Amino acid sequence: MTEISQKDLEYWLEHVRIYANNGDVADYIPALANQQPEINAVAYYPIDGEVLYAGQSEYTFTIQSISKVITLALALVQHGESAVFNRVDKEPTSDPFYSIGTLEVEEPAKPSNPMINAGALAVTNMIRGRDSEEMVHEILKLVRMLANDESITYDEEVAKSEFETAFLNRSLAYFMKQNGIVTGSVEELLDVYTKQCAITMTVKQLARIGAVFANDGRDPETNNPLVPSHVARICKTFMVTCGMYNASGTFAINVGIPAKSGVSGAIVGVLRNKGGIAVFGPALDEKGNSVVGIHFLEKMAQEKHWSMF
Ligand code: GLU
Numbered sequence: 321m322t323e324i325s326q327k328d329l330e331y332w333l334e335h336v337r338i339y340a341n342n343g344d345v346a347d348y349i350p351a352l353a354n355q356q357p358e359i360n361a362v363a364y365y366p367i368d369g370e371v372l373y374a375g376q377s378e379y380t381f382t383i384q385s386i387s388k389v390i391t392l393a394l395a396l397v398q399h400g401e402s403a404v405f406n407r408v409d410k411e412p413t414s415d416p417f418y419s420i421g422t423l424e425v426e427e428p429a430k431p432s433n434p435m436i437n438a439g440a441l442a443v444t445n446m447i448r449g450r451d452s453e454e455m456v457h458e459i460l461k462l463v464r465m466l467a468n469d470e471s472i473t474y475d476e477e478v479a480k481s482e483f484e485t486a487f488l489n490r491s492l493a494y495f496m497k498q499n500g501i502v503t504g505s506v507e508e509l510l511d512v513y514t515k516q517c518a519i520t521m522t523v524k525q526l527a528r529i530g531a532v533f534a535n536d537g538r539d540p541e542t543n544n545p546l547v548p549s550h551v552a553r554i555c556k557t558f559m560v561t562c563g564m565y566n567a568s569g570t571f572a573i574n575v576g577i578p579a580k581s582g583v584s585g586a587i588v589g590v591l592r593n594k595g596g597i598a599v600f601g602p603a604l605d606e607k608g609n610s611v612v613g614i615h616f617l618e619k620m621a622q623e624k625h626w627s628m629f
């Protein structure tokens with residue numbers, strides 16, 4: 321029996337909708353600046369039942385930083401823990417996700433963790449493929465498998481818009497190339513990274529990805545392993561320590577579930593052995609987290625007493 325009802329989702333969303341204008345949509349990626357703050361949606365994908373949803377659940381958005389969890393899983397599968405953690409550390413940071421400052425003080429330019437942009441760029445750089453097209457294909461293959469939807473792809477306009485304006489991410493990547501953390505063409509890396517961030521989906525598809533992690537890497541319908549359980553465990557741990565940017569500590573206290581946020585306004589949360597939850601609302605707080613999404617998850621966690629701590 322699912323532990324969240326359709327009524328719960330509708331009631332919680334109704335309750336938090338009023339916060340839709342309490343933040344700002346991300347505008348440093350020009351194509352995201354057009355998002356309507358009033359749009360919001362939620363889906364819950366239980367590992368033992370039917371997906372539930374409320375709000376504009378067919379609305380598609382780009383997953384942005386949520387893709388970092390998926391490329392981390394892929395890199396861990398392809399190369400193993402020691403190779404990945406040679407390039408990127410495992411520690412949370414109080415710096416914002418786009419920060420360049422700590423790279424210079426770390427030795428030798430090793431990003432703090434795979435959830436900040438520098439760390440994600442270093443991880444994406446490891447994805448196998450002869451060129452950027454093959455690398456993007458590998459990432460999409462895993463995303464489609466996790467979401468159980470072959471039609472998932474990336475939004476070319478959002479990818480192009482970010483690629484053309486990603487001056488800071490380029491700087492991070494070039495700095496890491498100078499120090500041997502990134503190898504090969506930085507422009508190809510930016511091509512892959514901006515396309516992975518521009519992968520589009522609905523809350524239902526995103527909640528299904530959360531459900532796979534809730535089921536320790538196994539498909540919620542067939543129970544087939546899609547991601548090895550130790551890889552799923554590492555990804556969930558990073559979601560707890562670093563998934564909500566430099567608000568991860570506050571989120572751990574107020575909500576207490578593994579979650580990952582993206583600047584499009586999407587958040588995916590993992591309720592272990594229960595299911596995946598995805599919330600969307602494009603207005604962001606000053607740390608880059610969806611205002612509606614945070615309020616929704618706080619409400620859910622309080623009412624259901626679902627903190628894992
Ligand atoms: N594509 C965005 C960037 O690299 C992702 C940031 C995010 O969602 O946190 O800035």
